[in-house]
Amino acid sequence: EPCELTSQAVLQGQEIGRRYLVLGLIGQGGMGQVYRALDRLTGQEVALKRVHGRGRGRPPVVARTTFLSEGEPALYARCLEQEFRILATLRHPHIVSVLDYGFDDQLQPFFTMELLADARPILQLARGLPQSARINLLVQLLHALGYLHRRGILHRDVTPSQNG
Numbered sequence: 001e002p003c004e005l006t007s008q009a010v011l012q013g014q015e016i017g018r019r020y021l022v023l024g025l026i027g028q029g030g031m032g033q034v035y036r037a038l039d040r041l042t043g044q045e046v047a048l049k050r051v052h053g054r055g056r057g058r059p060p061v062v063a064r065t066t067f068l069s070e071g072e073p074a075l076y077a078r079c080l081e082q083e084f085r086i087l088a089t090l091r092h093p094h095i096v097s098v099l100d101y102g103f104d105d106q107l108q109p110f111f112t113m114e115l116l117a118d119a120r121p122i123l124q125l126a127r128g129l130p131q132s133a134r135i136n137l138l139v140q141l142l143h144a145l146g147y148l149h150r151r152g153i154l155h156r157d158v159t160p161s162q163n164g
Helices: 071-089 122-126 133-152
Strands: 003-005 020-026 032-039 043-053 062-065 098-103 110-112
Touching: 020 043, 062 122, 071 098, 071 110
Parallel strands: none
Antiparallel strands: 003 062, 020 032, 032 043, 043 110, 098 110
16 A cells, blocks of 8 residues: 655654764755754764655655555656665765765655754855855865766756846
């Protein structure tokens, strides 16, 4: 019997994937929510991203049994697994490394990344910096996007700011 996944925020202290303990919300965006979490296997803090379904407000319906059938839920799960595997192979100084991926007890997809201390959006970081430093940040961003594009990956969350 299928279960509908929700995009509700995860409560602090919840276990995800039988390995990660959620410590708190870091932020959220068009693809999901990002949490600070403790990897109980390694003892390290990581960033854990719970991925929304296919499009805002439309979570997938995933069968609780198996992903062996070629139905839409199985195809969705296999596409996510393939995407996470590709992300886990990326190595670039300006791209956060994906460490692990999976599906939680409600079959909500998630992946973990290295946790960056004091991470801020690039526009926020650039405020108050001299023009040369802002240009350097932009060049770093473009190098990372070029790296992704050479591997056939399109980053959909790079958008201009509405409030500069």
